[in-house]
Amino acid sequence: MTMVAAFGQAEARHPGARGPALMEAILQAAPVAIHLLDLDGTVRLWNPAAERLFGWERDEVLGHRAPWVPKAQWDAFRRHLEQVVQGEVLPGFELELQRRDGAPLHVELWTSCVATPTGPAQCLGMLVDLTERRRSDAFRRILFEAGEVLPASLEPDATLEHLARLAVPAHAESCRVYLEDAEGRVRCVVSSGQDAHATRLDAEAQAPTEEAVANVITSGEAALQAGPPSWLCVPLGRHGQVPGALTFTTSERTYDARDVALANALAHRAALALDNARRYQEALRTSRTREELLAIASHELKSPVSALQLQVQNLRALLERATEAPPRERLQRGLDLMGRLTKRQAHLIDALLDLSRIHAGRMELNPEPMDLGALVREVAERFEPELAGSGCLLTLTLPPDAPGHWDRLRLDQVLTNLLSNAMKYGRGNPIQVELSGTDAQVRLDVRDGGIGIAPEHLPQIFQRFERAVPGRAYEGVGLGLWIVRQVVEAMGGSITVHSEQGVGSTFSVLLPRQRG
Template sequence: MPMEPVAPMSLEEARAAEDADSRQLLSAATVEEALAVLVEIARRLTRAHQATVVMTPTVGKTRGASVTSLSRAYEVWGGYAVPSGDEPGRTARERRSARAEPRGRISASLPSDAGVLYLFDREVGDFSREDELALHRLARLAGLALESARLLREEQQARSEAEAAEQRAAFLADASRLLASSSLDPKATLDTLARLCVPILADWCFVDIVDESGTVQRTSVAHAEPDLDALARRVRDFPPGPEGSAHPTTRVARQAESLLVDNIDDAWLRAVSVSEAHFETMREVGFHGILAVPLLARGRSLGALTFLAVRPSRHYNPTDLETAQDLARRAALLVDNARLYREARRSVRLRDEFLAVASHELKTPLTPLQLRLQWLRRQTRKDRPFLPTPLVVSQLDVVQRQVDKLSGLVHGLLDVSRLSSGRLTLHREDVNLEAVAREVKDRLAVPASQAGSPVSLSLQGDLRGHWDRVRLEQVLTNLLANALKYGAGQPVHIALRGEADRVLLRVEDSGIGIAREYQSHIFERFGRAVSERHYGGLGLGLYITRQIVEAHGGEIGVRSEPDMGSRFEVSLPRHESTA
């Protein structure tokens, strides 16, 4: 093997070279730089063909690593493999025995067991005792250099973390000012918030909101590259995943659980995609990291805030997750306040509408009642000895019907008052729902005839249970009266079916139906799906019906399409029904 030429060095030159090596080693700015300098000095100092340092992994300080320096001859020839690292484990006898033989290798442990420095194959002869002593001195000096480099790295890391924390605090302050100064229309504010997050927190930012029907809608999309507008429109318009799907932002919005994935590949994209088009769109965006957090307010999820990392230098960690969650809490307050404001305005509007309708409805029976009483008073002033009984009875029948109608309106208002204050009580007894249904059907026979809607009744199974009979009469009356009112003169059908632990009640008509967007409102207080101008009533019947059914531990729902009729379904648990 060819050898490098050896030039003689004076004592002064040797000391100067040693001082220069020490300064170079101690001035290393990083651990990696210190290791590279160390092996170069060690190889040159001992005139070895190969010097290798193997670092021991240390929790919180260093990662396991090895650095090698080769002479020119070894670079041509290829050198040796890095040692296994078992040298520090040799016994004292083994080390003494090794020194007694010609050696092609020597080693020295770095302080604090930080690693081992190895030397292989001296240029001329074997390693000497002086080489070994010099190597140990160099190892001690390297320990100081490495510790200095670690401290510098820790200082730089602390400074970087402090700067990052300061940037996060400034960003959250800007976001808070934006949210605090925004209008109660959250759409524009969320758009601005998404743009504010790019590129500080993300290369892409999405905002998804759960609307009143429970559907997840993407309201805002922001990105860092102006030439991606066409792709951004596709991302905005892409339909969310169905309930129960693995669609990432939909899952976060529905399940209210945060998501952090920093090494995304095609397998992950395939696993969460809801279609091939969704998979291809996500691949085109090209993100390798995703951070999604729910918008939580008053214990429920209002949507999700999602950040995507596209640039290779951007990675998400738990600190980023905390920042995103803090931002999401502030954004959720905006969304929740906007919804509360809309609900308050809607409540005020419904109240005003109700007062107008209630005034009209209460006045309706009073007018004919007043006219009949005035007529009777005029007749008694004509000095007649008596009035024909049939005439008086007919007038009193009209009076009674109007009084009954007025009484029903008042009772409805009283029920609403009881429900609002939680004072609705049930008086349970053994009830046969068949008998209740037949009584209600007979009682409403005249209104059914006047509406031109014949009522049929089908019965199946055991229809007994432990319920409040009066309240169930009210439920059946409200549902049947509702069907006659909106049934458009078509037949109405009542069906009762007994099951093992419950009884099912269905009232079905073929009338005007209910649009889907109104179906969640008709069971609310004062809720209605049609104009009060064409259909009277206070909008309380279905609200009271739902409250009674739920007070019995049951459920009520509706299935309907415009111009296709409506089917109201009630499920009543039997509770302590008799056999």
């Protein structure tokens, strides 16, 4: 039976129609799949939209039982046809069929009974593909859940775990989160789904390589591999955030642009949640550090004051007891001690004031023409008594002159902090200060042979309240190197450190001779 013949009676009841050609045109142009079935499921009509939806061409299905109905669904499908023929109205019946390639297909079936003059009734069905609707619903559910779940955790690791589980199994068979470490290496930190504990090579082959993930992180652009199996990879971090990527894999279908859009939306929400979690953890760490700072600062401020008070009392008692002029040597020692205590107090107060100025954006520079080599010699001479007391030998390697345009007082502060650190952590070993340069910039290296800095502390050594050695074994509140970095960068320069535990540290400052 042809498409036109199947609707012969309908045409006869509508004399205004233009005949078979019009009905053929309607069936050809219909955007929904249309089929006409006998009660036993034999196909009598199959339009082009049905061919596109299911993959079978018309000549392959006419006269055959509907191949798109899986065996497990056949009894339910037959009952549906029987109910329609018996006059029951069953609009919008949803069921799962299959495409020619075996892929599952969710449709909404609208069926009506068609009476024939010579034979049993037939069932005319119109099928609407629910794939996009279901995908949209699934996308909305995932993004809604992401909006609910991801911000709820303020632990970065827990946030990443939630992220990996969100898309499995509704959107992917597996989901992985990759992060880039401080050395630029990409590693998988969380995995969810079928390959979370997989050791099979084929499971690994379905996922993007670490090189592909690294390219996505570097470029900031999503990558997609058609399949099946199929995978997609989208960047996780945004500007200023920890770089990473999110990957989805599936063996059932091919990811497309809509899947990439969902993954990007999910990654964006995750990046915001992860950033909030990191900020929260940083706030907690800063709060704890501030508490430790207050304790250390209180100790650092109180100790010199107590020592000064004691020294004043001792000198006063000496003067009161003395019948003659008190020994000059004893007075000199007391005054020297008071001078050192006052200097230590002033240094700490200056550091706390600089902290306030820098945070308020009020650190002013007063650049002037000067010779950096001459300033290095001046600071070194000022340190001679302390160097002698600590047993450190200071060696200067300086050019005849090192002219530039800098803030003299601030560079004095930089040199003082670096030399103080070298003495504090140098264990009495020699200290070397070397100045070199080019026409455009100068380089200052301060090298000690001391205890060195642990690798895990190096990334934070120039942060505020961070110290090379945790605890209170050494004086200081962890502001010196942070202030040094702020000053150097304000002058358009940079500071780095190379250190090895038990061998020593080298701090290197690069300064342009003329600022911009």
